[in-house]
Amino acid sequence: MKVLVINCGSSSIKYQLFEMEDETVLASGLVEKIGAEAAIITHEVADREEEVITGEILDHREGINRVLRLLVRPDGGVIKDEKEVAAVGHRVVHGGEYFAESAIITREVRTAIRKTIDLAPLHNPPNLLGIDAAQAQLPSAVHVAVFDTAFHQSMPEYAYMYPLPRILYQKHRVRRYGFHGTSHQYVAQRAAVFLGKPLEELRLISCHIGNGASLTAIQHGKSVDTSMGMTPLEGLMMGTRCGDIDPAIVPYVIAKEELTLAEVKSMMNKHSGLMGVSGFSGDMREVTEAMFDGNKQAKLAIDMYVYRLKKMIGSYLAIMNGADALIFTAGVGENASSIRQKACEDMSFLGISLDLEENAKRCKKERVVSAADSKVKVLVLPTNEELMIAREAKELV
Numbered sequence: 001m002k003v004l005v006i007n008c009g010s011s012s013i014k015y016q017l018f019e020m021e022d023e024t025v026l027a028s029g030l031v032e033k034i035g036a037e038a039a040i041i042t043h044e045v046a047d048r049e050e051e052v053i054t055g056e057i058l059d060h061r062e063g064i065n066r067v068l069r070l071l072v073r074p075d076g077g078v079i080k081d082e083k084e085v086a087a088v089g090h091r092v093v094h095g096g097e098y099f100a101e102s103a104i105i106t107r108e109v110r111t112a113i114r115k116t117i118d119l120a121p122l123h124n125p126p127n128l129l130g131i132d133a134a135q136a137q138l139p140s141a142v143h144v145a146v147f148d149t150a151f152h153q154s155m156p157e158y159a160y161m162y163p164l165p166r167i168l169y170q171k172h173r174v175r176r177y178g179f180h181g182t183s184h185q186y187v188a189q190r191a192a193v194f195l196g197k198p199l200e201e202l203r204l205i206s207c208h209i210g211n212g213a214s215l216t217a218i219q220h221g222k223s224v225d226t227s228m229g230m231t232p233l234e235g236l237m238m239g240t241r242c243g244d245i246d247p248a249i250v251p252y253v254i255a256k257e258e259l260t261l262a263e264v265k266s267m268m269n270k271h272s273g274l275m276g277v278s279g280f281s282g283d284m285r286e287v288t289e290a291m292f293d294g295n296k297q298a299k300l301a302i303d304m305y306v307y308r309l310k311k312m313i314g315s316y317l318a319i320m321n322g323a324d325a326l327i328f329t330a331g332v333g334e335n336a337s338s339i340r341q342k343a344c345e346d347m348s349f350l351g352i353s354l355d356l357e358e359n360a361k362r363c364k365k366e367r368v369v370s371a372a373d374s375k376v377k378v379l380v381l382p383t384n385e386e387l388m389i390a391r392e393a394k395e396l397v
């Protein structure tokens with residue numbers, strides 16, 4: 001069975017086509033700059049990458065059409081007919097309280113996703129565009145929505161409620177939802193396999209740190225707390241997002257700088273985090289390089305990033321009375337050994353100590369980077385949200 005996985009951003013489409021018999025990737029790629037003058041499609045088949053710079057790609061519908069044409073082209077295509085795609089798995093960031101599991105996209109499901117637009121204005125509208133475009137182009141496939149929030153629906157009430165007047169929850173569903181659930185669940189399952197223990201018996205802390213970053217405490221295979229909240233802005237310091245700040249800063253800045261609400265939102269989402277503190281980049285590689293070149297603001301940005309990460313790890317050790325494993329995943333978690341090292345420094349009294357040599361190795365595989373006597377195993381496990389989405393889609397067909 002062939003499953004196409006689609007992750008639509010506001011001006012991009014990430015895609016992967018899977019053969020589910022052996023879970024291999026037949027083709028994958030990225031359409032960028034949708035709506036701009038020259039769109040770029042990077043398409044990869046069997047480790048051969050090809051960059052197609054096209055003219056304007058007007059919208060997501062045209063973007064998906066172009067992807068399908070690449071998949072079925074007579075020369076170098078990977079399928080003969082679009083009808084071979086039995087299912088399409090869509091990443092949907094916010095499912096509100098409607099979805100604790102993935103769902104086949106019906107009219108009702110689409111309506112529920114629409115209702116959560118207010119809660120994820122940056123993510124859900126492009127996700128819906130992708131769903132509509134793909135349904136129009138692949139009418140015979142089963143379309144499945146896989147939600148970032150679903151895995152966290154198991155959080156207890158005292159973890160997901162905010163200490164605000166209850167009416168805000170009753171009227172507007174103001175509560176914590178959490179994100180990156182597909183990734184946290186995937187690495188938790190991998191950790192169980194890797195450690196050779198049932199997931200139900202493990203206490204895990206997973207650190208998904210990429211551009212967006214969140215931590216999850218996982219007990220008995222379920223999310224019991226996570227660092228993102230009603231939106232993906234809460235919690236850790238990220239590439240361009242501020243994470244936790246005093247909420248009183250918002251009205252203060254609005255008054256002092258005469259900013260609009262939209263400007264403050266943009267400031268906190270796109271111009272803060274590593275970007276805001278370093279003053280030049282939200283990309284961990286660039287900020288790290290600048291730090292080694294002696295840039296003081298870059299050093300401060302990284303010190304703050306790691307300090308906040310470490311505090312969050314400590315708080316999750318507290319709520320679960322320790323942990324069996326601490327997992328690092330996503331762009332920074334998988335690749336930035338210096339960030340892992342600093343986040344785990346001086347934590348031996350909590351049962352965490354790294355094998356510095358092992359941690360420093362560059363390696364794409366799943367591995368242990370803690371010292372032999374570390375009570376908490378520290379694991380680096382590459383995430384694979386796309387494979388998880390493909391599995392969910394297959395399951396529902």
Ligand SMILES: Nc1ncnc2c1ncn2[C@@H]1O[C@H](COP(=O)(O)OP(=O)(O)O)[C@@H](O)[C@H]1O
Pocket residue numbers: 209210211212239282283284285286288330331332335336337
């Ligand atoms: N070798 C590396 N060292 C440090 N940071 C890295 C490295 N490789 C990738 N990153 C960082 O990972 C982040 C992107 O993470 P990723 O999970 O790919 O993002 P997204 O959330 O967009 O999926 C960027 O900040 C990037 O700099």
Ligand SMILES: CC(=O)OP(=O)(O)O
Pocket residue numbers: 093148179180210211212213232
């Ligand atoms: C929800 C979220 O933060 O997603 P991403 O990391 O892809 O921005």
Ligand SMILES: [Mg+2]
Pocket residue numbers: 210211212330
């Ligand atoms: Mg990501």
